[in-house]
Amino acid sequence: MQVDISYEGDKLVLPQLNCSCGIQHTYPDIDIYIGQDLIKNIPDYLEPRKLGSSVVVVTDNIIYEAAGAAVVAVLEQSGYQVNLCLLEREERLIPNETALGEITLTLTNDTDFLLAVGSGVITDLTRYAAHVSSRPFVVVGTAPSMDGYTSVTAPLTLGNHKVSKPAGYPQVLICDLDIMSRAPYHMLLAGFGDVMGKYISRADWLLGDMVVGEKVCPLCFDLVTQAVERCINNAAEIKQQSIKGVRALIEGLILSGLTILIFGYTRPVASIEHNMAHYWEMMKLQAGLKPPQHGLAVGAATIYCLQFFERYLQLDPGRIQIERAEQAYLDRAACVQLVLDGYGEKIGSAIVRDNDQIGISWAETERRIQILAENHEQIRRKLAFLPKADQMLAVYRNLGYPWPASALGVDDQLLLNSLVYSKDYRSRYTVFKSASELGVLAELVEQVIKDLSN
Ligand SMILES: [Zn+2]
Numbered sequence: 001m002q003v004d005i006s007y008e009g010d011k012l013v014l015p016q017l018n019c020s021c022g023i024q025h026t027y028p029d030i031d032i033y034i035g036q037d038l039i040k041n042i043p044d045y046l047e048p049r050k051l052g053s054s055v056v057v058v059t060d061n062i063i064y065e066a067a068g069a070a071v072v073a074v075l076e077q078s079g080y081q082v083n084l085c086l087l088e089r090e091e092r093l094i095p096n097e098t099a100l101g102e103i104t105l106t107l108t109n110d111t112d113f114l115l116a117v118g119s120g121v122i123t124d125l126t127r128y129a130a131h132v133s134s135r136p137f138v139v140v141g142t143a144p145s146m147d148g149y150t151s152v153t154a155p156l157t158l159g160n161h162k163v164s165k166p167a168g169y170p171q172v173l174i175c176d177l178d179i180m181s182r183a184p185y186h187m188l189l190a191g192f193g194d195v196m197g198k199y200i201s202r203a204d205w206l207l208g209d210m211v212v213g214e215k216v217c218p219l220c221f222d223l224v225t226q227a228v229e230r231c232i233n234n235a236a237e238i239k240q241q242s243i244k245g246v247r248a249l250i251e252g253l254i255l256s257g258l259t260i261l262i263f264g265y266t267r268p269v270a271s272i273e274h275n276m277a278h279y280w281e282m283m284k285l286q287a288g289l290k291p292p293q294h295g296l297a298v299g300a301a302t303i304y305c306l307q308f309f310e311r312y313l314q315l316d317p318g319r320i321q322i323e324r325a326e327q328a329y330l331d332r333a334a335c336v337q338l339v340l341d342g343y344g345e346k347i348g349s350a351i352v353r354d355n356d357q358i359g360i361s362w363a364e365t366e367r368r369i370q371i372l373a374e375n376h377e378q379i380r381r382k383l384a385f386l387p388k389a390d391q392m393l394a395v396y397r398n399l400g401y402p403w404p405a406s407a408l409g410v411d412d413q414l415l416l417n418s419l420v421y422s423k424d425y426r427s428r429y430t431v432f433k434s435a436s437e438l439g440v441l442a443e444l445v446e447q448v449i450k451d452l453s454n
């Protein structure tokens with residue numbers, strides 16, 4: 001299913017999206033503008049949406065200098081009543097209860113809508129504040145650093161625990177390429193890494209389809225495939241931070257993000273590579289340390305996952321032994337204990353509460369192993385699109401991407417723990433979970449670490 005995008009002026013035109021896969025979809029009602037020198041046009045972009053005249057602008061001290069002040073000036077000149085919520089931080093802004101409190105306390109009875117000027121964190125905070133206060137919101141994106149601009153979930157932090165809250169998507173999204181191309185290079189790399197993670201999410205999704213009957217939506221799958229191709233094909237331009245490169249990157253991120261909106265949750269774009277990244281982030285937060293940037297973490301985790309897939313797909317079907325899996329099988333109580341050990345009491349018990357896949361029965365495990373054994377060749381064929389970790393590393397090296405995980409502050413122990421424990425973070429089926437059910441997780445993890453340390 002090929003979905004081509006085009007432009008009317010600076011407005012992104014999506015073709016008529018329709019999909020008959022049987023999964024309930026939401027088709028985006030969102031105006032997306034991508035182009036140069038767009039800030040001056042913001043009032044024109046807002047006008048058709050009739051959002052009202054009183055706006056809370058959410059930004060932080062750094063972005064205020066780079067873009068926020070200009071946005072506020074344009075709005076005020078056009079007669080908008082602007083209340084500024086400036087999230088001032090000396091360190092990186094964390095999307096937690098404090099920041100959310102600052103935004104909600106800036107809202108007044110008169111506030112008609114919210115406008116975020118920023119990238120992931122500011123967008124997610126604004127998304128959630130708009131959602132809980134039943135107001136629409138608009139985003140002026142300032143960096144091509146993640147795929148969440150059009151998402152319908154807000155990853156936030158509560159008491160050092162990551163929570164993913166359902167929320168709405170913006171009515172208008174404005175991506176000024178001049179501003180985005182001036183974003184710090186590591187933010188572009190973060191966006192690139194977030195998109196590269198889609199190799200893994202697509203592979204896991206197909207695996208889930210074959211083994212546990214998850215349905216794959218062909219429309220979302222193709223949108224994500226296009227996103228990945230756009231970014232890979234423009235890696236050299238992205239490295240230059242050229243307008244062409246930044247456009248390709250933000251288009252890739254938006255195409256990916258639209259699938260979250262269409263599909264209703266992040267299945268098409270996030271799987272075990274995101275679990276690993278979230279694990280690093282949670283453990284850092286828990287220790288009171290600075291977590292690695294989301295997209296950078298996802299991109300680094302992707303390499304480990306690619307290598308893991310390589311080892312997993314090499315498993316000799318003759319070696320898929322029921323006896324071995326049965327020996328490694330843990331009952332629910334043991335599985336729960338493992339999660340509590342891996343995540344700590346507080347986060348662990350929240351995961352156990354929300355994840356119905358922890359401690360599945362032996363009968364179900366056996367059924368899945370049977371499917372894997374019978375379909376091994378088909379699985380290999382379907383996942384042949386996965387690049388080798390080496391190939392991807394060559395692209396990363398060329399870009400100057402932080403690698404290995406230790407370059408992001410993830411030490412060997414944290415890396416090992418993430419490879420062992422992140423399978424339980426979410427209920428969705430993944431290659432780590434599959435290996436665990438086969439009784440070969442520890443073995444593959446050891447191989448992967450060894451492979452990649454050379
Ligand atoms: Zn992501």
Ligand SMILES: [Zn+2]
Pocket residue numbers: 019020021022023025217218219220
């Ligand atoms: Zn579909």
